Amino acid sequence: MPVLRSEISLYLETTLGVEAHLKPASDLKVPHFIKETYKLLNLVLLVGSGVKQSKFLMVLLLPFDDEYPGVVTLGKHISQIQKFTDKVVVYVCPALSPPERRSLINSHINFIQPGYQLFIPELAMDLRESVRTRRNEGDVSALLPAAQAMLLARLYQGWDSNTVFPSNGLLGEFKYSRVTLAKVIDQLLKLGIVHPAQSLGFKNYYSFAAPPSDLFKKARHFMRSPVKRKVAIDRVLHAGNGVFLAGETALAKCTMLAGPSQPVFGMTKKQFDSMVEEKKFKLAHSVDETRAWVEIWAYRCLKERKDIADEASLLLSLEDNPDERVQQALDNLKENIPWLKSED
Structure with missing residues (x-):
């Protein structure tokens, strides 16, 4: 199943908490067989804000079919593309097995598997480990207004032990940005209000960690007057x-x-x-x-x-x-x- 641009953006913004902008890399001059094999996208990650904001530029390779070409063939294709750009080149695939991911990491090939993992040494980040560390560090002194509103709205609706939500499903009727959503999820994870449930398709899924009464009591200390x-x-x-x-x-x-x-x-x-x-x-x-x-x-x-x-x-x-x-x-x-x- 082809990877959609919206799925990549949602995964990056939800996981990293930064803005992600994608557009076709139509100006990139690469061999014809590369264009027949991959859809090429320019990715810009906006890190920080204001005068301290920086950009991280990448070229994404989205295969037209989902068949993994193997680390040797993929490495050759990336070498060809790097002759025409100085941006970081990243392979994107929705279906990678654990051995295939280990092979890519051992070969220092950048990849993104939306909903599961990304590995980009230039970002000094294997998300599965660093995000877990970052979430365990740092304290939450108060819920963001968006987090408080979303949590209260869910408390009114209730849930059962089998209910799971995709990351954007936590929004309900709210229209917050994906960057705000990422910050909300980060706070709720730190407080133990939600926990990762499972990964289905390309989106992260979460479930609430306890019944409404227990969670309100747990979150109450972090809530503020609206x-x-x-x-x-x-x-x-x-x-x-x-x-x-x-x-x-x-x-x-x-x-x-x-x-x-x-x-x-x-x-x-x-x-x-x-x-x-x-x-x-x-x-x-x-x-x-x-x-x-x-x-x-x-x-x-x-x-x-x-x-x-x-x-x-x-x-x-x-x-x-x-x-x-x-x-x-x-x-x-x-x-x-x-x-x-x-x-x-």
């Missing part, structure tokens, strides 16, 4: 289309708590900027102008109805509120979701 900022506005909004009830307003809808005199709404920074630009509301600069409050959240509403904050995020956003009535309402809120009670 509220980044709270601002006063000059009018009351309607929930829906990216705007949801939040704060004490949402808590009052879920419990017996009396709602605040000025309602609280939640939205992402992107939604907030869009509504300000469209003049849906103005920032209030005095008590007299204030009609409502907006909490700018690090992630979108997780509830299916999309018009009220989810219970776990609501708990995280209000846990430091000194009002005893609010704390009592939060205790009552936990009773609605079985795994939320696990922290007690």
Whole structure:
């Protein structure tokens, strides 16, 4: 089965946590028999960010059929290609046996088997070992907003012991980049929230390490309030289309708590900027102008109805509120979701 460009990019970005860009190497002048045997692609890995960002350039060889030509023949083909480029040349194949991989490594031939292993001495990396070491090193002080949102969304949906997810399947309805996904998976692996399940096809598969209650209790210490900022506005909004009830307003809808005199709404920074630009509301600069409050959240509403904050995020956003009535309402809120009670 031919290797797809998207599968290569996903594997590299998920495993390395860097951006990977692929495009046809149409400008590469190589012998005709090489072009008949392999599809040639230019690969650019963007390592780091800002002024410290560097590029690692490679040429990938994707065979038109999946039959492994053998290390001797492959070595000759790569030698031919290296006469026409100074980039690192890498063989890509979806089906390599362990002896074939060992043969390539012993012969110092670069290769990528998406979903299983890559070996590129120029990168000083055999991913199976270095990624495992890197994940065991370094501490997680707090979950990324993307990791927290994705984990909470999965907790609401639940799973059983046989459920496995491809790496991009963990995203669910979220639209995060593959680089962000790689960072999320790295955090969840370090915390023991997920673990590698199996490799099917070309994608890494993961399963959750315990039932929802146990995992929420384990991850709870690393979760933070999703509220980044709270601002006063000059009018009351309607929930829906990216705007949801939040704060004490949402808590009052879920419990017996009396709602605040000025309602609280939640939205992402992107939604907030869009509504300000469209003049849906103005920032209030005095008590007299204030009609409502907006909490700018690090992630979108997780509830299916999309018009009220989810219970776990609501708990995280209000846990430091000194009002005893609010704390009592939060205790009552936990009773609605079985795994939320696990922290007690």
